[in-house]
Amino acid sequence: MRKIEHATRADAEEILALYRTQLGRQYCPWTEEYPTMDEIDFDLGRDSLFIMREGEKIIAAISIDDDELVNELPHWTNELQPGGELSRLAVDPEFQSQGIAKEMINYGMKALKERDFKSLHFLVNRHNLKAMKSYAAFGFNKVGECELYDQPMFCYEMEL
Numbered sequence: 001m002r003k004i005e006h007a008t009r010a011d012a013e014e015i016l017a018l019y020r021t022q023l024g025r026q027y028c029p030w031t032e033e034y035p036t037m038d039e040i041d042f043d044l045g046r047d048s049l050f051i052m053r054e055g056e057k058i059i060a061a062i063s064i065d066d067d068e069l070v071n072e073l074p075h076w077t078n079e080l081q082p083g084g085e086l087s088r089l090a091v092d093p094e095f096q097s098q099g100i101a102k103e104m105i106n107y108g109m110k111a112l113k114e115r116d117f118k119s120l121h122f123l124v125n126r127h128n129l130k131a132m133k134s135y136a137a138f139g140f141n142k143v144g145e146c147e148l149y150d151q152p153m154f155c156y157e158m159e160l
Contacts, residue, residue: 001054001055002052002053002054002059002100003052003053004050004051004052004103004104004107005050005051005053006047006049006050006051007040007043007044007049007050007051007061008044009044011051011058012037012040012041012044014057014058015040015049015051015058015061016035016036016037016040018058018059018060018061018090018092019035019061019088019090021090021092021093022090025093026128026130027125027127027128027129027130027131028128029125029149029150029151035088039063039088043063043064043065043088046064046066048063048064048065048066048111049061049062049063050062050063050104050107050108050111052100052103052104054095057092058092059091059092059094059095059100060089060090060091060092060095060100060101060103060104061088061089061090061104062086062087062088062089062090062104062105062107062108063086063087063088063108064084064085064086064087064108064111064112064115065085065086065087065088066085067085067087069148070085070121070122070123070148071083071085073144073146073148073155074144075143075144075146075155075157076119076121076143076155076157077119077143077157079118080118080119080157080159081118081119082116082117082118083117083118083119083120083121083157084112084115084117084119084120084121085120085121085122086105086108086109086112086120086122087122089101089104089105091104101134102134102137102138105134105135105138108120109160112160113160117160118159118160119157119158119159119160120140120157120158120160121143121155121156121157121158122135122155122156123146123148123151123153123154123155123156124153124154124156125151125152125153125154126145126152126153126154127152132154135156138158139158140156140157140158141156141157141158142154142155142156143155143156143157
């Protein structure tokens with residue numbers, strides 16, 4: 001049985017191992033230097049890291065990010081502020097293509113709304129066709145493009 005819940009400090013090592021499974025995947029900008037335990041600690045400290053378990057195994061994670069560089073991009077709609085960002089979405093490769101990313105995004109959107117955010121915004125690598133296809137199903141609006149973290153990115157936004 002699968003369930004989504006807040007991550008705890010006891011989950012940190014398993015989450016980091018999940019993040020490491022994403023390294024080297026097509027269009028994944030993650031490296032050994034990001035994300036690290038620092039990002040996990042940052043998310044846990046703000047009660048903003050969520051995981052999906054199947055049995056006892058963590059098979060997915062997503063966080064509500066607070067990245068000043070992303071928040072300050074000029075592309076976000078003024079009337080939809082404050083906007084929140086979902087980030088660090090990871091699904092265990094054995095469980096991909098089962099709708100888990102969609103479930104995690106839905107859960108994250110609900111969490112943002114409960115925290116009084118008016119919109120969701122995020123960045124996706126311009127070449128990550130799989131991610132863009134997933135996000136299209138939600139009706140996100142592409143509101144701009146940028147180069148951030150040495151990656152060519154599209155900026156997406158959606159009213160909550």
